[in-house]
Amino acid sequence: MQTCAIVTGHSRGLGAAILRELLERGIATLGLARGATRAPVEAPPGLFEERTLDLSDAAALRAWLAGPQLANWMLGRQRVLLVNNAGTLEPMGPLPTQDLSAVADAVSLNVGAPLMLSAALCAVDGADQERRIVHVSSGAARSPYAGWSIYCATKAALDQHARAAALDATPGLRICSLAPGVVDTSMQAALRSVDPARFPMRERFEKLQREGQLASPEDCARRLVDYLLSDAFGQQPVADLRSLPAAAG
Template structure:
């Protein structure tokens, strides 16, 4: 796929690693942004994978990297570009009196500020004919869950951002906030390990694991990339991958 370049946040593990691998296997060069690199991907794909060590919860560090032209330099002479805002955190989980204010700020930084900052810088890069932005959202953006007030609020922010950006009708820019379904990642393990008083629906997620109902990250990534490269991408600013797979 000559002329296409992609940026994936949180590419070091889980769904982000699977998305980066899927793109690389299709011949799309990937810039991965995460605190840690992905050694397996680097070995498998060599010069097709570039990595930048960034704590996406550090808004000042991200702003400095963007101001220095790191994202624009990677896009270079790409004709088409993809931005997948995948990095995120579930914490803090629990009712409001149990939430550490510093953890709330951390969640807003990584779940909201980082993807919105990356999207703005991505839209400003010169010389790209077509840009596509995908926010990895969640069903929790559209339905409230006890214990997940911060996670629900931050994912809902991505949905609203996608809706408003679509209304801007910027030429050559498409966007979608996509709920990927329930995926078998470390985040699911984090949910199953939480105390019930912090997340009353914990047993539902334990049952999903026990029954084999969780989707493999690789399968989700394949369908997600198919969707992102499809001609209909961005027609709706908010979507659910499970609906698209039916």
């Protein structure tokens, strides 16, 4: 089956690992991020493209989606994958400390961009195409954390979006908001250095790192792509990668 993918936040961390995993499987992948990928990408011509796009800028994303690039990337493919991975933890801290511009940017990046891309993907003409959307969610969508009101709320929004979109039963669409577990990325390193006054759960994440309980981006990406390509994908609109049998293979 001819398959292509779109991955947001592909330039580092889990997004970069997902990009590499897709390319290793011969899946043509378009990366969307504020900056270019930080590591060299070895791929045959036409298999990898990237666009520099600030996904927290709703107007810029809307302008890009109004153009032909997305439809051209999807043209002739039997299956299209969208991995909504880009996101931010900021602003952290109690409500009185939160910068209002940072709140607006976080909502645009964590919620607005995935929802806009999902709608645009499904609006592209292609009656016979299968479309699979995975929102990279978090356990924070389902459990509240002090200092993370914005992150928890935005990830919960992705979960509820997937639940409602699944009820729409759009022909050819499978969707899942998937928590990947705790992954050893620069985001985790940043958490371990943040002021505990802004994030009281810092010690918990330091302990996870000390005890070797962080998943590698590469292992997480492999399991995520395994699941995304499996027949089981989309049977649950909200899931946790760590509890899925299909993700272990």
